[in-house]
Amino acid sequence: xxxNRLPRLLVAxxxxxxxxxxxxxxxxxxxxxxxxxxxxxxxxxxxSKEFAEAIRKSGxxxxxxxxTAYVQAVMDRLFPEFGGGIRVQVIQATQLNAFAxxxxxxYVNLGLMSRFQNEAQLATVLAHxxxxxxxxxxxxxxxxxxxxxxxxxVTAMLGIPIFPQLIAVSSIFGFSRELETEADNVGYQRLxxxxxxxxxxxxxxxxxxxxxxxxxxxxxxxxASHPRLQERIDNMRKLSxxxxxxxxxxxxxxxxxxxxxxxxxxxxxxxxxxxxxxALIALEDPDFLSDLPPHSQYYVGEAYxxxxxxxxxxKSEEAYLKAITASxxxxxxxxxxxxxxxxxxxxxxxxxxxxxxxELAPDAQDRAYVQQYLTIAxxxxxxNP
Amino acid sequence: MHHWQRxxxxxxxxxxxxxxxxxxxxxxxxxSVSEQSAQPMPRKLLLLPxxxxxxxISAGGVVEKVDDWTAAANANANRSMREIGQQRKLFDLAExxxxxxxxxxxxxxxxxxxxxxANSADFSRSGPFPVWHERARDFDYTLGPGLRDLAGRSxxxxxxxxxxxxxxxxxxxxxxxxxxxxxxxxxxxxxxxxGGTAFVSVGVVDLRTxxxxxxxxxxxxxNDLREEAQVHTVLERLFDEYPANPVTTAANxxx
Amino acid sequence: MKQALPLLLAVLxxxxxVPPPARVDSPHTEAQDKSYTIDLPVGWIRHIAQDxxxxxxxxxxxxxxxxxxxxxxxxxxxxxxxxxxxxMLPSELAELQIxxxxxxxxxxxxxxxxxxxxxxxxxxxxxxxxxxxxxxxGLEIHRVTYGAAAKSGYYRxxxxxxxxxxxxxxxPDFQKSIDSFRIAGAxxxxxx
Numbered sequence: 001x002x003x004n005r006l007p008r009l010l011v012a013x014x015x016x017x018x019x020x021x022x023x024x025x026x027x028x029x030x031x032x033x034x035x036x037x038x039x040x041x042x043x044x045x046x047x048s049k050e051f052a053e054a055i056r057k058s059g060x061x062x063x064x065x066x067x068t069a070y071v072q073a074v075m076d077r078l079f080p081e082f083g084g085g086i087r088v089q090v091i092q093a094t095q096l097n098a099f100a101x102x103x104x105x106x107y108v109n110l111g112l113m114s115r116f117q118n119e120a121q122l123a124t125v126l127a128h129x130x131x132x133x134x135x136x137x138x139x140x141x142x143x144x145x146x147x148x149x150x151x152x153x154v155t156a157m158l159g160i161p162i163f164p165q166l167i168a169v170s171s172i173f174g175f176s177r178e179l180e181t182e183a184d185n186v187g188y189q190r191l192x193x194x195x196x197x198x199x200x201x202x203x204x205x206x207x208x209x210x211x212x213x214x215x216x217x218x219x220x221x222x223x224a225s226h227p228r229l230q231e232r233i234d235n236m237r238k239l240s241x242x243x244x245x246x247x248x249x250x251x252x253x254x255x256x257x258x259x260x261x262x263x264x265x266x267x268x269x270x271x272x273x274x275x276x277x278x279a280l281i282a283l284e285d286p287d288f289l290s291d292l293p294p295h296s297q298y299y300v301g302e303a304y305x306x307x308x309x310x311x312x313x314x315k316s317e318e319a320y321l322k323a324i325t326a327s328x329x330x331x332x333x334x335x336x337x338x339x340x341x342x343x344x345x346x347x348x349x350x351x352x353x354x355x356x357x358x359e360l361a362p363d364a365q366d367r368a369y370v371q372q373y374l375t376i377a378x379x380x381x382x383x384n385p
Numbered sequence: 386m387h388h389w390q391r392x393x394x395x396x397x398x399x400x401x402x403x404x405x406x407x408x409x410x411x412x413x414x415x416x417s418v419s420e421q422s423a424q425p426m427p428r429k430l431l432l433l434p435x436x437x438x439x440x441x442i443s444a445g446g447v448v449e450k451v452d453d454w455t456a457a458a459n460a461n462a463n464r465s466m467r468e469i470g471q472q473r474k475l476f477d478l479a480e481x482x483x484x485x486x487x488x489x490x491x492x493x494x495x496x497x498x499x500x501x502x503a504n505s506a507d508f509s510r511s512g513p514f515p516v517w518h519e520r521a522r523d524f525d526y527t528l529g530p531g532l533r534d535l536a537g538r539s540x541x542x543x544x545x546x547x548x549x550x551x552x553x554x555x556x557x558x559x560x561x562x563x564x565x566x567x568x569x570x571x572x573x574x575x576x577x578x579x580g581g582t583a584f585v586s587v588g589v590v591d592l593r594t595x596x597x598x599x600x601x602x603x604x605x606x607x608n609d610l611r612e613e614a615q616v617h618t619v620l621e622r623l624f625d626e627y628p629a630n631p632v633t634t635a636a637n638x639x640x
Numbered sequence: 641m642k643q644a645l646p647l648l649l650a651v652l653x654x655x656x657x658v659p660p661p662a663r664v665d666s667p668h669t670e671a672q673d674k675s676y677t678i679d680l681p682v683g684w685i686r687h688i689a690q691d692x693x694x695x696x697x698x699x700x701x702x703x704x705x706x707x708x709x710x711x712x713x714x715x716x717x718x719x720x721x722x723x724x725x726x727x728m729l730p731s732e733l734a735e736l737q738i739x740x741x742x743x744x745x746x747x748x749x750x751x752x753x754x755x756x757x758x759x760x761x762x763x764x765x766x767x768x769x770x771x772x773x774x775x776x777x778g779l780e781i782h783r784v785t786y787g788a789a790a791k792s793g794y795y796r797x798x799x800x801x802x803x804x805x806x807x808x809x810x811x812p813d814f815q816k817s818i819d820s821f822r823i824a825g826a827x828x829x830x831x832x
Contacts, residue, residue, distance in 0.1 A: 043441075043449040050450070057778035060750040092750045142447065273749065274720040274739030339729065368757035369731040497777035498804050505700025514661050516685055526699065529805025595805065 027135045031085035034104060034134070041102075044139045048103035055089070055107070062090040062110050062262070070258050071108065071126070074119060078127050078190045079134065086130050090262070094270045094278065096208055100129040102138030113259055114266040115282060117207065120191070120200035120249030124236075127187030127194075135186065137179045144176075177231065184235040197247030202236035205229060211281050256291035263292060267299045276306035295327035301336055316340065331360035335370055342373055347381040350374075412601035412626035413510060413524040417594075419628075426598060426628050427543035430589065432466065432478045433496065435459045437549035437585065439610055448552070454611045461616035462547055462585075468617070469624050482539050491535060495528050495595075499546055502526050503586050507602050528595035536592030544592055549585035551610040583608040585619050601626055661687045664696065667820070675710050675792055676762060679820035681813035704801040704810045706817060716794035719743035724794040730758045734767035737787050737796070741771065748773060754782075762795060762823035764788040772803065782807045784814070790823050797821060 028034040036042040055061060062068075071088045079086050086104045094111040101107075106129045108122075116122045132138065175183070191198050209229050249255075256263075270279040280303045282288045289296060301319030304312040317340055323333040338353030354374040358367065418426065439454035470476045484492065509521040536542065586602040601623045608615045664686050667679035672692040680686055684696045684706070694708040695701065716724035717740045724733060734756055742751050755770040766788025773781055780803040787796045799814040801807040 039453070043451055046450055046452050054776035057774060058747055058750070058776050059774040059778075060747060093746055094749065269749065272738060273742040274717075274722065274736065339731070343729075365753070365756055366731060369729075372758050373729070373731075494779060494804055497775065497779040498802055498806075500777065501700075501702040501779070501802060505703050508700055516661050516663050519663065520685060520699075527805070529809075531804060 025136050025140060028082075028133075030081040031083050034082065034085050036139075040143070041136070041139045044142050045103045048101040048105065048138070051101055052103070052105045055091070060092050062092045062265070064090065064262065067113075067258065067262055071113070071122070074123050075106065075126050075130060077194050078123060079130050082130075082134070086133055088126065092265075092269065094266055094273060094275060096212070098125050098129055100132040100138070102133065102136065102142075104133050106130065106133065110262055110266045110269065111278075112208075114263045115208065115211065116204065116255065116259075118200060118250050118252050118255045119258075120197045120247065121204035121207075122255070123191055123194065123196045123249055124187070124201045124204050127190040128183045130190070131183040131186040132175065132179070135179075135182060137175050137183065141175055141179065180228070180231065181235060184232065185239065188236070188239045195248050197250040198240045198243045199245070199247070200250060201240050202233055205233045205236060209233060211278075252287070252291075260291065260293070263288075264296075264299075267292075267296075271299065271302050271306060274306060276303045276308075279303045280307065293327070295323050295330035295333065297323035297326060298330060298333045298336065301333070305336070305340070313340070313344075329360065331357050331364070334360065335364075335366070338370070338377075339373060342377050345380070347377045350377040351381055411510065412599060412623070413506065413521060414628055415527075415591075415596045415598045416523060416525050417596055418598050419524075426476070426589065427591070428476055429541065429543075430470075430476045430478055431481060431539065431541040431544040431592070432463070433481060433492075433544050433546050435462045435466075435547040437462055437547065437551070437610055439551045439553065442552055442554040451553075454551075454553070458549070458551065458610040458616060461610065461613045462549075462620065464613070465617040465620045466545070466547065469620055473624065473627075475624065475627055476545075478545070479541065484535075488535055488538070491531065495532055496546065498528050499588065499590070500548065502528060502597060503546075503548065503588055503600065506597065506600050507586065511602070511604070524597075524600075526597040526600065528590060528597070530593070530595050532590075532592045532595060539592075541592055543598065544590050546588045546590065547585065549583070549610065551583040551608075553609070553611075582606060583610050583615075583619065585610070585616075585623065587620070587623050599628060659688055661685055669694070671708075671710060673710065675824050676708070676795060677820075677822050677824070678708060678797075678817055680706070680817060681810075684813070698810055698813070699806075703806050705799070706814050707796075707798045707800070708821075709796050710792075711794045711796070713789055713794050716789070724789040726764070726789045726791050728789060730765050730767045730788075731756075733787055733789055733794075734769050737767070737785055738769060738771070741783075741785070747776075750774075759786065761786050761788040761797070761818070762790075762821040764790050764795075764823060766795075779804065784811075786818060786821075788823070792823065792825065795821075795823060 025037065036045045067090060068088070071090060072084070075086050075088045076082075076084060082104075086106060088106045088108060090113055091107050091109050093109040095109055096112050096115065098106070098108040098112055106126065108125070108129075112125065113122070116125075188198065188201060191201060212229065267279055267283065270276075279299070283296075283300045283303055289300070292299075297319045301316040301323065304316035304319065317337070320333050320337040320340065323330060324337070327333070334353045334357040338350045338357060341347070341350035341353060351374060354370055354377060357364070357370055358374070361367075364370070437455065437458040438450050439458050440448050440450050441454075442448050467478055470478055481492075506521065506524070506526045509517040512518075532544075582604065583606075584602070584604045586600070588597050588601075589599040590596070591598050603619050603623050605619065608619055610616050610619070662685070664680045664682055664684045667682055668677065669680050669686070670677045671694070672688065678694075680694075680696050681698065684698045686694065686696045688694055692710065696706045697704055711724075713724040713726070716722070717736050720736065720739050720743055722736050722739075724736065738751070738753060738756075742748055751771050751773050753769060753771050755768070757768055759766055759768045761768075766786060769785045769787075771783045771785070773783075775781060782801060782803045784799045785796060786798070787794065789795075797818060799811065801810065
């Protein structure tokens, strides 16, 4: 068993062991009432504030004020009586994840933002996460875990207390089945009240489940295990079974405009982290690709190159060529094609493309590599440059 | 996680456990001070916000920082520092002046660096490896000269930084220790709290050079930092070895 | 006595049969598996892990670390499960190394690449990448990673230090170590 999976499995076992022992507390009614109700809850809030501060200082928040404002506006529409009291932040991470911490901070990964198809799907997840806050699920889980001896052992294995247990539990494993179901049900009512198209609610989870399955993704987060994700789908199907047509937030094009830059950033992040398979799940979707800028076939080519399965070299070449046709001024396509031809010993083509790259991007960070490859290709070509 | 990071995590765990096994109390003096006996320690010290965190460990092992206890420990330490400085005529303390946002940022970065420097100095002095003890004898830890401008503007030569932690535990916590050490090998994260262990470190930093002029730590069982008298006792012990005290100026090596 | 068991466990975990940490008095150092040689900075303290990983520091691992690791090419990038090969272009190796670093922790996903270029490392074409990231306290850490693949495996040499004061102070020591690094049996194989 890979060593990094062991602690997760042990914590999952501990959570199962303590499920059902969760104390009830009244949900927060509005922003005024959203305060710690006891000294013990204050501790949980204090821990959350430190976590939020660490997120801020470690520079992993996605710095896009218009996008942040947009996501915040959706949350405020869902929870109007909390008037900005549930704060949403997009995180620079490509995994399909979102989580809430007990003081009202909610985090959505860039990877998840990028893969929603419309605002109603985003709202589904925000309503669910917002409910974790309003119904004080973080505090309730913490209380149930405090007396659990099994938990002590396994949280030690996660390196706690540097990473607070509470955050570890809520973000990595989700809450108990009871609390997740409550978040589904209450969140669904929020969506209805805010006028969103609730038929999108099961679709967001179905759509993401397909991605998880197709990509053989073993993300340690929101969609950690298929049974949990399947529970979300089943719940949402039941809730929305009799939903009437209509409602807001179903426009794919409107959402695509808002997240255009974030989607490019996410694809680049996936490729930089070598997550070619995950990237290709989205990039092979013609609708998704059509919402990206004209040069995006370059990312398709890079994803095939990095995946490196049989036939991928040819697919990447085709994609680079398409990218050059669609966007002749986009330099990276020429570098990628030049390196591709260099490896195929097509030195003339390599020289032509690498030179073009250096013309278009004279200050590129990787100029020294490209210059080196160009020299090799020129020598092999046998002629003078 | 890179291999050397994991290695460092295990080393730190060992240092912590090693320190817990016996009461460690000693001070180190920067060699620029110890080599020039004529150079006095600064008289006026800027007291940076004290950061002692007091936690409770539940029966289930959940660690929670408790704000009220933390505030009490910090207030206790603040009072004690003033009393010790005045009674022993070691130093006068000044509070941090109002700073611009830029100065606050610079100071914050240096306090973050100080934590790494203090951990490294503590490990070299109190860790399990004799070769690091030798390193600690040549005590020249520093933050670098990045605070020089701030020193000029605040008209302060040196600052004193007090950090610490206390874990108030319930029964049964100690049983998890063995597993915790194993966890360090998995994760590289090696801070494993043990109930009843109080840790306080005090450093005096020359703001012009960044040199850690004096550094002392106290790691003890049984002191409760929520209690004013116990905080005072811990700090008094630490300042027994302050260079102004002729009995202990040579105490520059780990024991 | 209550602390004796965990301490013993930790010692066993760390030490195994490896030599205790030692001060570097003579710079010339040979890998346990004799796959490379390197000059480490005199006066630094050297630790060797059971798998042969070499780590050295002057003031403490949190303040500066030089690390050297030799891995089989098929185990070069365990997080991404990718292999290295001596036929790879240096930029391709660098790309895999950056991906590996980004997969280390969630925080490292925001790792920034500051410099990335080809070098000759120990007689082999390789790469040098400088990256930075922030700690949870907002302290900027810089990391310089050299890598090269030979038939005998993948070699990675790193220097990690806070940018504030420490990075510049001991970087020249690391650079001297890099200049002295030799892969056993490697020819001088500049870009073909």
